[in-house]
Amino acid sequence: SQQGEEDPQALSIQEGENATMNCSYKTSINNLQWYRQNSGRGLVHLILIRSNEREKHSGRLRVTLDTSKKSSSLLITASRAADTASYFCAISNFGNEKLTFGTGTRLTIIP
């Protein structure tokens, strides 16, 4: 398998707190992407970080990438109830287009 586990598998926090999710992988990558999935819906793209980048921000989201450790983290600051969803990382390797997804973290924000 090219993809490791994401941790935690489930995370419940109070609204306003920060949420951190981690992703590990096993191969060299071209880029790593984070997606959100609300229950019964499709995947919504959040951030793409390339293998030569170490950190990216988008609004309340911050993604880091450590290629030496083959790991990435997604930080959501000042969480809101609407952030409740499953979050997946997905890797893209050089030479092909497919995404390989992790098992996801189910995030619950408690109002």
Added chain:
Amino acid sequence: EPEVTQTPSHQVTQMGQEVILRCVPISNHLYFYWYRQILGQKVEFLVSFYNNEISEKSEIFDDQFSVERPDGSNFTLKIRSTKLEDSAMYFCASTEESNQPQHFGDGTRLSIL
């Protein structure tokens, strides 16, 4: 904002029947994908399609499966002789350029009885 649309949202089919899942990718996108997600499991890649041909397929995508772009807007996944284990959410995705974010539809829930 342009969206990927999939129809139907839910398909119930008897085992052994053929199903066609339909997708309308975003209009200026050139790369198309199908993924599936069995209940409680991770999203799995099935096939990618570019320039009117399959560019990559997974081990799951065997002779039971086929894809087609019959016109300038639709992208279809056909599953022949369906099996119980084909029950899953099937997602279509598209992207404008190589190695760019993929835009997903809301999926078709396929239930095989």
